[in-house]
Amino acid sequence: MKKILVADDEVSIRLLYSEELKEEGYEVYQAANGREALEVVDKIPLDLVILDIKMPEVDGIEALRQIKEKRPNLPVVLSTAYGEYKQDFATWASDEYLVKSSDLEDLKAVVKRYLKE
Amino acid sequence: MATDRTAFLTQMVEVLTSTVSFGERLNNMVHLLARNLKVDLALYFGLDKTRETLFLNVSSQGPVPPHMRLEFPLGQGLVGETARTRKVAVVHRRQPGVLEANALLETLHPAYQTLAAFPVADDNFLYGVLILVDREERSFPGAERQGVQLTCLMLATALRQAIVQEEAKKRIAELSVLFEVGKALVSTVELDELLERIVSTTAKVITARGAALQIMDAATGEPRVSSRYGQIPPECPALTQMKPSAGTEGSTYFEAEGVDAAGHPHYCLAVPLTFKGQLTGTLGVYDKFNPNGEFLPFDPENRLLLFTMAGVIVNAIENALTYQQVEDLAEKNERMVRNLTVLQEISQVMLTSVNEVRLQEIILQGLTMEHGLGFDRAVLLMVDEANQTLRGAQGACRSPVSGAIPNLKELQVPPPEMMAVEDWEIPLRADQGPLALAVLRKRPYHHHQTVKEPGLPAALEGKYAAQEFFVVPLEVKDRATAVILVDNQASGRPLEPERLDALQMFATQAALVLENAHLYSTIETNNRELLLIRERMLESDRLAALSSLASGMAHEIRNPLVSIGGFARRIAKLVEPNSPLRGYVEVIQEEVTRLEKLLREILDFTGENLSYYGDHDLAKLIMDTMILVQRDLDANKIKVVREFAQLPRIHCDDRQMKQVFYNLFQNAIQAMLHGGTLTIRTFPVEKPDGLYAAASISDTGSGIPMEVLHNIFNPFFSTKDYGTGLGLAIAQRIVSRHYGQIEVNNEIGKGVTFVVTLPVAKYCLVKDVGQGAVPASVLKAPKGGRQ
Numbered sequence: 001m002k003k004i005l006v007a008d009d010e011v012s013i014r015l016l017y018s019e020e021l022k023e024e025g026y027e028v029y030q031a032a033n034g035r036e037a038l039e040v041v042d043k044i045p046l047d048l049v050i051l052d053i054k055m056p057e058v059d060g061i062e063a064l065r066q067i068k069e070k071r072p073n074l075p076v077v078l079s080t081a082y083g084e085y086k087q088d089f090a091t092w093a094s095d096e097y098l099v100k101s102s103d104l105e106d107l108k109a110v111v112k113r114y115l116k117e
Numbered sequence: 118m119a120t121d122r123t124a125f126l127t128q129m130v131e132v133l134t135s136t137v138s139f140g141e142r143l144n145n146m147v148h149l150l151a152r153n154l155k156v157d158l159a160l161y162f163g164l165d166k167t168r169e170t171l172f173l174n175v176s177s178q179g180p181v182p183p184h185m186r187l188e189f190p191l192g193q194g195l196v197g198e199t200a201r202t203r204k205v206a207v208v209h210r211r212q213p214g215v216l217e218a219n220a221l222l223e224t225l226h227p228a229y230q231t232l233a234a235f236p237v238a239d240d241n242f243l244y245g246v247l248i249l250v251d252r253e254e255r256s257f258p259g260a261e262r263q264g265v266q267l268t269c270l271m272l273a274t275a276l277r278q279a280i281v282q283e284e285a286k287k288r289i290a291e292l293s294v295l296f297e298v299g300k301a302l303v304s305t306v307e308l309d310e311l312l313e314r315i316v317s318t319t320a321k322v323i324t325a326r327g328a329a330l331q332i333m334d335a336a337t338g339e340p341r342v343s344s345r346y347g348q349i350p351p352e353c354p355a356l357t358q359m360k361p362s363a364g365t366e367g368s369t370y371f372e373a374e375g376v377d378a379a380g381h382p383h384y385c386l387a388v389p390l391t392f393k394g395q396l397t398g399t400l401g402v403y404d405k406f407n408p409n410g411e412f413l414p415f416d417p418e419n420r421l422l423l424f425t426m427a428g429v430i431v432n433a434i435e436n437a438l439t440y441q442q443v444e445d446l447a448e449k450n451e452r453m454v455r456n457l458t459v460l461q462e463i464s465q466v467m468l469t470s471v472n473e474v475r476l477q478e479i480i481l482q483g484l485t486m487e488h489g490l491g492f493d494r495a496v497l498l499m500v501d502e503a504n505q506t507l508r509g510a511q512g513a514c515r516s517p518v519s520g521a522i523p524n525l526k527e528l529q530v531p532p533p534e535m536m537a538v539e540d541w542e543i544p545l546r547a548d549q550g551p552l553a554l555a556v557l558r559k560r561p562y563h564h565h566q567t568v569k570e571p572g573l574p575a576a577l578e579g580k581y582a583a584q585e586f587f588v589v590p591l592e593v594k595d596r597a598t599a600v601i602l603v604d605n606q607a608s609g610r611p612l613e614p615e616r617l618d619a620l621q622m623f624a625t626q627a628a629l630v631l632e633n634a635h636l637y638s639t640i641e642t643n644n645r646e647l648l649l650i651r652e653r654m655l656e657s658d659r660l661a662a663l664s665s666l667a668s669g670m671a672h673e674i675r676n677p678l679v680s681i682g683g684f685a686r687r688i689a690k691l692v693e694p695n696s697p698l699r700g701y702v703e704v705i706q707e708e709v710t711r712l713e714k715l716l717r718e719i720l721d722f723t724g725e726n727l728s729y730y731g732d733h734d735l736a737k738l739i740m741d742t743m744i745l746v747q748r749d750l751d752a753n754k755i756k757v758v759r760e761f762a763q764l765p766r767i768h769c770d771d772r773q774m775k776q777v778f779y780n781l782f783q784n785a786i787q788a789m790l791h792g793g794t795l796t797i798r799t800f801p802v803e804k805p806d807g808l809y810a811a812a813s814i815s816d817t818g819s820g821i822p823m824e825v826l827h828n829i830f831n832p833f834f835s836t837k838d839y840g841t842g843l844g845l846a847i848a849q850r851i852v853s854r855h856y857g858q859i860e861v862n863n864e865i866g867k868g869v870t871f872v873v874t875l876p877v878a879k880y881c882l883v884k885d886v887g888q889g890a891v892p893a894s895v896l897k898a899p900k901g902g903r904q
Contacts, residue, residue: 012680019687054672081675099717100675102682102709 005029007037008052034058053080075114139279151177158250194218199234207233230254235269244276294322302433312344325402332398386415390431456619467630471637481513492603509541550574555590556597562588591628682709732766732878742778754792764810765877773851780844788818815870
């Protein structure tokens with residue numbers, strides 16, 4: 001079973017994403033900020049990380065940088081309310097940049113694309 | 118005997134001192150002498166003026182008939198010999214040589230035996246000779262001879278007196294003439310009047326029928342008839358022939374006579390007028406006449422008088438000329454002062470404005486106003502340096518003078534009668550007449566029909582006819598910026614050279630104020646531009662603040678929305694298809710979707726200051742955007758027509774610009790839901806401040822209703838039931854941030870065309886305005902953004 005980490009400071013978002021992804025048949029871990037996310041990355045052999053940008057303690061961009069240092073091949077999807085930074089995601093070394101939406105079909109499609117056997 | 122002698126002498130004294138005329142006295146005396154001495158004949162021979170010949174004046178026989186007029190040259194015969202020796206001589210017929218020497222006397226007394234000759238002379242002057250003739254041989258002894266000698270002495274005294282008297286009379290007559298002339302001459306200083314008086318007085322004094330005065334013309338050096346009086350016979354030599362040679366002596370004169378067709382003789386006499394050895398003219402008289410109206414030649418006395426008068430006249434003329442020169446000078450000074458005053462007043466008025474057009478008007482008023490420089494017409498032409506041409510700016514005609522003298526300050530009020538000269542265009546080349554030359558050579562021109570200088574350019578001749586005009590360049594810092602053209606064509610008054618001086622002074626002033634105004638307007642324009650830029654900057658700051666606030670709020674809302682919407686979807690999956698809950702959940706889902714869309718648009722609107730500027734090809738931007746809407750175009754069966762021109766790149770944020778075209782395409786598609794044609798064109802647009810690239814997007818929809826047309830660019834305005842109404846507002850905001858324009862051409866029933874005009878890259882005023890304007894609340898974008 002593929003392991004996905006959802007890092008977001010909003011508990012409702014974490015819950016929504018987890019429920020949906022679990023339904024798709026993934027094993028989902030949660031983190032409330034960048035620091036927690038990095039701890040999970042260290043402990044669990046994850047297959048994909050969904051990272052919010054604006055988070056307390058360590059933010060998404062810093063977490064992304066450190067994750068890419070630790071595991072360059074681990075796909076990281078930025079999921080944020082800040083749609084206007086989409087054009088910069090390449091510079092920030094994330095694999096995908098998604099603007100948060102109540103319709104999770106886009107998110108699920110991206111995850112599926114990265115995690116297909 | 119002694120008493121006889123006394124009685125004789127007494128009688129003689131009485132005769133000589135009588136008051137009858139001298140001729141009568143002489144006559145009486147000769148008769149008395151003949152009677153008293155009892156001689157047959159007593160004769161008096163007078164010495165003529167030449168002092169060479171003695172003429173018979175008086176005879177005791179009575180009046181001397183003309184054929185009896187005898188004359189003896191000095192030294193000839195007894196008469197001539199006595200006159201020479203001044204000694205008494207008595208000769209007798211029988212003496213040898215006497216008869217031969219005095220043959221003439223034989224005709225008067227053929228039988229004479231004795232001739233006695235007595236000189237009539239005083240101590241230093243001989244007046245004549247007294248001859249006594251008798252048929253007896255007599256010797257005139259002692260007392261008799263003494264008596265005659267005494268008589269001769271008395272006669273000499275009387276003669277001398279008579280001569281002196283005559284001289285005095287003549288002198289008095291001459292003086293009174295001169296007095297008359299002098300009186301006439303000093304009675305006026307007006308040269309013309311004076312000259313007239315001179316000729317009329319001269320003619321009257323000399324009793325001539327006509328007189329003429331010639332004065333040397335200072336300019337040509339030729340004599341010119343200045344004044345004439347009475348009749349000047351055409352038979353007389355032409356006046357100009359009477360030109361005396363320079364350096365003429367005072368005694369030189371010109372005398373001529375001619376005969377007219379009827380055989381009447383005519384005479385003329387002219388003397389030179391010289392002043393300080395300089396020939397200044399001639400004074401001539403014609404046809405002296407006597408009381409019977411007969412013409413007489415002029416005698417030496419006339420000549421003398423004419424010379425004397427010439428001397429007086431020349432002084433009077435010189436005085437009058439000097440006076441006139443002084444008067445001219447004074448008038449010139451007065452004009453100069455007036456000109457300066459006018460210039461000063463106009464300058465002051467000119468200082469009241471910095472508006473170029475108004476200043477041009479004031480300048481033209483100053484040139485044409487009666488109390489200004491007073492030209493009939495004035496035209497101001499400005500130098501267009503870029504095109505190397507002179508262009509007509511404004512022209513004015515003299516307005517009719519009203520009764521009251523207007524104060525120059527009133528220049529502020531009435532505009533002059535203007536002349537349309539805007540279509541005047543003269544290339545700045547040397548062959549284009551004085552207007553172009555005035556600029557090229559920076560010198561004024563006084564054009565006159567007679568002057569061999571190129572006239573008005575052929576293009577202007579029809580519109581502006583002038584035989585004489587001034588052209589003066591307006592110079593600032595060694596550069597001619599304009600040209601003033603003035604004339605007096607309407608009134609025909611000549612243009613005096615000193616008016617050109619005044620005009621030049623005026624031009625210097627005018628050039629300065631025009632240049633000031635020009636500088637002022639340049640500064641004003643620059644100021645306006647700076648203000649505009651500052652305003653844009655401020656606006657962009659405000660927008661940044663606003664967008665920072667808005668985006669912060671939007672982000673805060675987005676997260677809960679995602680949760681609400683996400684869980685609503687999850688609920689929807691769990692709810693039975695027939696359950697009433699299903700409907701509720703769907704409402705939640707739809708509303709969340711709508712809110713999310715609104716959020717996206719608000720963020721798009723406010724987030725635009727995150728810009729990444731670069732030079733982009735307009736056509737490529739449009740084509741890239743087309744891809745995004747291709748599906749919608751196909752779905753609505755909209756045909757696309759493209760006409761792209763070759764254009765320079767534009768300096769823009771391509772992402773924002775794509776947004777503009779995306780919004781415009783969306784609008785067009787919305788207008789053509791049942792098919793149509795979308796026409797996209799790009800083309801260059803020349804504007805005063807540079808080159809622009811333009812794109813037009815036309816649909817074939819129904820057009821925008823007129824009543825809402827003015828609202829279409831307002832944020833949140835929409836004619837559609839859906840959408841935020843931000844599409845066109847966003848497009849306009851973006852375009853204006855790029856210093857461009859967005860315009861709409863609306864045709865009801867035919868469609869709408871939006872035209873976006875953007876400055877091409879090299880004309881962009883401010884580069885990369887958006888750089889660094891990232892809201893402080895969000896993460897800093899890496900410098901440079903993406904390429």
